[in-house]
Amino acid sequence: MDDDEILEMWAQRAGFPSPLRPGDATRGWWNPETALAVRRSADSTWHVDLENRGARTEEAILETEEDANRLLLMRFGVLWRLEEGLEDCFPVRANPGVVIIEEGSMYSVRWNGRRAAIPAERQAIRYSHIVDEPLSRISARLMT
Numbered sequence: 317m318d319d320d321e322i323l324e325m326w327a328q329r330a331g332f333p334s335p336l337r338p339g340d341a342t343r344g345w346w347n348p349e350t351a352l353a354v355r356r357s358a359d360s361t362w363h364v365d366l367e368n369r370g371a372r373t374e375e376a377i378l379e380t381e382e383d384a385n386r387l388l389l390m391r392f393g394v395l396w397r398l399e400e401g402l403e404d405c406f407p408v409r410a411n412p413g414v415v416i417i418e419e420g421s422m423y424s425v426r427w428n429g430r431r432a433a434i435p436a437e438r439q440a441i442r443y444s445h446i447v448d449e450p451l452s453r454i455s456a457r458l459m460t
Contacts, residue, residue, distance in 0.1 A: 319385060322451045326392035326458070327352075331399065342381065343388070352391060354384040364388050376443070377422075377433040386446050386454060387432070387439075393458030394442065405457055406442040414444035 317325070323343065327333075332345035336353055342362075344353025351367040352375075362384035364375040375391065378384045397405065410416045414427040422433040423440035427447045434440040446454050 317452070319451045322455050323385060323389060323392075326389055326396065326455065330392040330395040332392070343385075352388060354381065354388055356381070364391070366391075374435065375439070376435075379430050379432070383430070383432060383447070385451060386449065387434075387443055389451055389454050389458075390442055390446055391439075393454070397458065404442075405460055406445050408441065410441050411444040411447070414447060416440050416444060 324335075327335075327345035332347050332350070332352060334346050336344040336346055336351060341353035341355045344351055346352075349369055353365055353367070355363045355365065357363055362378045362381050364378070364384050364387045366373050366375050376384070376387045378387060394404070397403070414425060416437075417424045417426070418437075419433075422435050423437050425432040425434060425440050425443055425447070427444070430447075432440075432443060434443060446457075
């Protein structure tokens, strides 16, 4: 299964059956109330955002499209696990090789010379466990 197929599968599992129209975002899915999407900004960063009934909130700002896809997959997987009544599959402490620093209203996640800005501490901690992992490995983790 390639990365696009993995993301599509997890979007479906998480209750996001419809892909966004081309041009709305680099990639994303929606249901009647909510959309999760990856967008490239003018400053060449990648944003993952959640739109709920017309109100858009930023889930993360990342340096690469691959990093944004990881976060999107993580969000779909966490939603699915919650819906299925499964426990969180991510440790409650950050990966020791990743630094998380609170900076204003965001948590800066830093690893291997890269960084991400994530507003929710728990999401930042979860993300610290998947930096640089292929989507196939993240998908397998979400299934356990």
